Amino acid sequence: MQFEHLIASAIMLTTPILLAAMGGLINRRAGIVNIGLEAKMLAGAFVAVIVSSATGSWIIASLAAALAGAAIGWLFSLSITRAGANMIVAGLGLNILVAGVLGFILSWVYRSSGTLRLPDVALLPKILPSGLEFVPLVGPALAMLDPLTLLAWMTTGALPFVLASTRIGLWIRATGNASEMARSVGLQHLTIQDFTTACAGFFSGLAGAHLALVSLGLFNEGLTSGRGFIALAAFYFGRDRPITTAFACMLFGALEAAQIRLQLEGLPPKLIGTLPYVMVLIALVVVSIQAQRKSST
Amino acid sequence: MRALPSPAGLQAVGLRKIYGSVVANRNMSIATQAGSIHAVVGENGAGKSTLMRLLQGVERPDGGEIFVDGVRVDFTNPGDALRHGIGMVHQEFMIAPDLSLLENLVLGEEPVKRSWGPLSWIDWPTARTQGQALADQIGALIDWDQRAANAPVHILQFVEIIRLLRRGCRTLILDEPTAVLAPVQVDELFALLRNLRTQGTALLFISHKIGEVMALADEVTVIRQGETVFHSSVAECTADEISRHIVNGELHHVANDEAPQPQSELLSIASLNARSVNRSHTLHNISLTIGSGEILGIAGVAGNGQNELVECLVGLRPSSGLVTLNGIALSALNPSQRRRHGIAYISADRRHEGLSMQASIETNVVAGSHRTSPISHGGWLNRAAMRKIAKDRLQALDVKYDRPSDPVSTLSGGNQQKLVFAREIATSPQVLIASQPTRGVDLNGIAAIHQLIRDFRDGGGAVLLISEELDELIALSTRVAVIADGTIVGTVKAPASNLPLIGRMMLQGAAA
Numbered sequence: 001m002q003f004e005h006l007i008a009s010a011i012m013l014t015t016p017i018l019l020a021a022m023g024g025l026i027n028r029r030a031g032i033v034n035i036g037l038e039a040k041m042l043a044g045a046f047v048a049v050i051v052s053s054a055t056g057s058w059i060i061a062s063l064a065a066a067l068a069g070a071a072i073g074w075l076f077s078l079s080i081t082r083a084g085a086n087m088i089v090a091g092l093g094l095n096i097l098v099a100g101v102l103g104f105i106l107s108w109v110y111r112s113s114g115t116l117r118l119p120d121v122a123l124l125p126k127i128l129p130s131g132l133e134f135v136p137l138v139g140p141a142l143a144m145l146d147p148l149t150l151l152a153w154m155t156t157g158a159l160p161f162v163l164a165s166t167r168i169g170l171w172i173r174a175t176g177n178a179s180e181m182a183r184s185v186g187l188q189h190l191t192i193q194d195f196t197t198a199c200a201g202f203f204s205g206l207a208g209a210h211l212a213l214v215s216l217g218l219f220n221e222g223l224t225s226g227r228g229f230i231a232l233a234a235f236y237f238g239r240d241r242p243i244t245t246a247f248a249c250m251l252f253g254a255l256e257a258a259q260i261r262l263q264l265e266g267l268p269p270k271l272i273g274t275l276p277y278v279m280v281l282i283a284l285v286v287v288s289i290q291a292q293r294k295s296s297t
Numbered sequence: 298m299r300a301l302p303s304p305a306g307l308q309a310v311g312l313r314k315i316y317g318s319v320v321a322n323r324n325m326s327i328a329t330q331a332g333s334i335h336a337v338v339g340e341n342g343a344g345k346s347t348l349m350r351l352l353q354g355v356e357r358p359d360g361g362e363i364f365v366d367g368v369r370v371d372f373t374n375p376g377d378a379l380r381h382g383i384g385m386v387h388q389e390f391m392i393a394p395d396l397s398l399l400e401n402l403v404l405g406e407e408p409v410k411r412s413w414g415p416l417s418w419i420d421w422p423t424a425r426t427q428g429q430a431l432a433d434q435i436g437a438l439i440d441w442d443q444r445a446a447n448a449p450v451h452i453l454q455f456v457e458i459i460r461l462l463r464r465g466c467r468t469l470i471l472d473e474p475t476a477v478l479a480p481v482q483v484d485e486l487f488a489l490l491r492n493l494r495t496q497g498t499a500l501l502f503i504s505h506k507i508g509e510v511m512a513l514a515d516e517v518t519v520i521r522q523g524e525t526v527f528h529s530s531v532a533e534c535t536a537d538e539i540s541r542h543i544v545n546g547e548l549h550h551v552a553n554d555e556a557p558q559p560q561s562e563l564l565s566i567a568s569l570n571a572r573s574v575n576r577s578h579t580l581h582n583i584s585l586t587i588g589s590g591e592i593l594g595i596a597g598v599a600g601n602g603q604n605e606l607v608e609c610l611v612g613l614r615p616s617s618g619l620v621t622l623n624g625i626a627l628s629a630l631n632p633s634q635r636r637r638h639g640i641a642y643i644s645a646d647r648r649h650e651g652l653s654m655q656a657s658i659e660t661n662v663v664a665g666s667h668r669t670s671p672i673s674h675g676g677w678l679n680r681a682a683m684r685k686i687a688k689d690r691l692q693a694l695d696v697k698y699d700r701p702s703d704p705v706s707t708l709s710g711g712n713q714q715k716l717v718f719a720r721e722i723a724t725s726p727q728v729l730i731a732s733q734p735t736r737g738v739d740l741n742g743i744a745a746i747h748q749l750i751r752d753f754r755d756g757g758g759a760v761l762l763i764s765e766e767l768d769e770l771i772a773l774s775t776r777v778a779v780i781a782d783g784t785i786v787g788t789v790k791a792p793a794s795n796l797p798l799i800g801r802m803m804l805q806g807a808a809a
Contacts, residue, residue, distance in 0.1 A: 165418055165419055165421070166415070166416055166417065166418055166419065167407050167409070167414075167415050167416070167417050167419060168415035168416060170396075170400060170403075170404060170407065170419060171404075171415070173393070173395070173396060173400075174393045174396060174400075174404050177393040177394060177395040177396060178391075178392070178393035178394065180391070181391040181392060181393050181404075182393070182404070182405075184375065184391045185391070185404050185405030185406075185460075186376055186379075186405045187404075187405055
């Protein structure tokens with residue numbers, strides 16, 4: 001029973017990382033390393049809580065979160081593609097800016113420091129009928145399945161085909177690989193990059209909506225706690241391929257679930273809390289060593 | 298199957314282009330005909346690239362007219378030119394290395410079964426049929442599923458040509474298409490271009506290799522100082538005549554003068570072996586010696602281990618075996634230690650290894666001497682001393698530049714290479730390893746560089762000269778060693794009279 005619940009919480013914790021990672025992956029394929037995923041996730045979570053409380057609809061809330069993320073992503077992209085900002089510096093700036101602006105709105109509009117609790121927040125529904133808890137191994141996971149988790153995995157499954165065989169997929173890959181060449185055959189390479197950054201924002205916004213609406217129904221400033229960066233590590237780890245990236249996301253999700261379990265067992269929480277991040281570091285080192293080996297044989 | 302485009306003609310009359318105070322083109326007139334190869338020759342800086350930019354619509358002329366099939370056109374961008382059936386094969390290929398050749402072919406004009414805008418599914422079978430049909434027509438063998446980064450360079454060129462044909466181009470402009478190819482690949486390209494000619498495509502072939510022009514072209518136009526100064530059918534003129542027009546009679550003739558007899562043995566390589574790293578060529582059992590006052594040429598078809606040998610000698614690649622300079626073993630030393638013992642190196646890859654293109658002219662010409670006095674003063678750079686030494690070095694080799702603080706990329710190819718020489722021989726080295734020293738250099742530049750190599754030899758230095766230009770090897774070398782498949786298959790004395798033997802050894806290896 002213990003183990004089954006661990007699986008369920010691992011899957012639930014994988015979803016936001018997976019959503020953000022898919023967005024970031026598309027973005028990177030077009031040649032932009034997006035380290036502002038964290039900011040868009042945070043903004044998405046914030047918007048999701050407010051809209052969910054105002055409308056009582058998780059669908060509208062998720063959509064609003066995604067659009068907010070996409071809008072921020074698009075503006076962020078313009079600063080890189082049109083104004084020539086350095087993508088790393090701009091991404092860092094975005095993370096700080098969004099966190100600051102949200103903190104300001106929290107204290108100015110909602111008179112709260114750090115946490116936003118609103119009445120009548122609609123949470124994500126469970127999509128499967130009840131009674132599945134008793135299926136062996138995956139029962140609790142099925143019972144908890146929410147629509148954004150389903151969407152995340154459907155996106156993961158569809159993305160390889162979209163990238164390989166649609167025009168936009170080819171354009172994205174060509175832009176990331178040789179932008180001058182893409183331009184020379186008549187593609188609007190900057191617009192393609194902007195589109196993918198908006199995509200990254202869209203999916204990161206959804207990731208934020210999932211974080212906020214899956215169980216707690218509230219927003220706080222530390223809600224994302226570096227998941228945007230873990231998503232970044234995931235698609236580096238997965239070398240920009242959707243399926244391997246999804247495995248990396250699952251690994252990180254599972255580590256997070258295990259970490260929560262271990263904290264409940266009474267181990268020092270701050271120390272255990274570093275586990276996923278330490279693993280990210282180790283994973284990245286392993287990947288880069290492997291890549292180096294491969295290139296030298 | 299799609300038929301090849303029908304015959305057409307591109308014509309330019311009296312084109313003029315002015316950049317600020319510089320007149321790049323003053324009076325350029327040229328006409329292409331369907332089913333004909335028209336060569337455009339001229340020195341670097343003569344105005345060839347400006348002409349191409351005008352014909353391709355990258356820039357608009359300040360005067361003169363362009364006609365396609367007798368109709369006056371006004372191109373505002375390359376897309377315009379493409380729509381009129383004019384395509385350009387660039388020197389640096391427009392190819393995305395991580396995509397397959399088929400993906401590269403269709404990019405920008407993908408065939409679809411049902412159009413859903415950007416979300417349409419690409420019809421790969423149709424794409425393949427179209428590409429294959431064109432490849433068959435022009436006689437190219439292409440593995441469409443190959444990743445572009447893994448494909449040989451001439452295949453990339455073919456894919457680019459097929460892409461333009463597929464988009465309906467009837468006039469192709471090729472910008473020095475052989476500059477990056479090995480001799481066998483050049484033969485394949487020429488066969489393909491002849492097929493294109495037979496099928497009615499008009500070809501504008503930019504080159505500064507007169508041999509190629511004579512072998513391939515039907516017509517030739519010479520450009521000098523922004524003007525078309527000579528036009529003739531190739532059948533009615535000689536190579537010498539074209540050369541004279543290119544340099545306005547100032548051609549320095551290249552001939553092997555009486556070389557002094559080599560003195561003592563300076564550099565010795567004994568059973569050098571290197572294993573393959575990163576798909577590099579392996580080297581087996583290479584033994585060579587070079588005496589002071591001698592130029593040893595290395596001939597070989599590109600990609601037979603020449604670059605690897607050079608890297609082993611300058612210390613950029615690990616190898617076994619013994620390399621000694623004046624009896625001192627170099628094998629265990631790193632590049633900077635080898636330099637201090639008197640090795641100088643002219644890299645074949647000038648843009649990446651020979652120079653730092655973004656850095657200033659003065660920085661490039663003093664690089665390597667920055668740790669020694671007087672440039673280094675107690676660990677600090679002495680700017681004034683640096684500038685003075687830079688000026689002296691540049692002046693000694695007659696490098697033409699504007700300001701020493703300009704980036705080195707503003708210099709012409711010939712002046713860049715002279716700058717590399719200026720830096721390398723400034724510290725009085727004993728051995729000069731010169732790899733493809735005249736690649737991408739115009740005729741007068743070539744003559745100057747050949748003289749520098751001779752002067753170095755006459756000063757008692759030893760030169761290892763690696764070149765794909767047989768003429769150059771024969772003109773300069775005391776002896777020529779032939780490398781094939783990573784090993785030395787033979788050494789030829791008096792190379793000028795043994796040219797056929799060298800050629801046979803290059804192609805057939807030790808069997809010759």
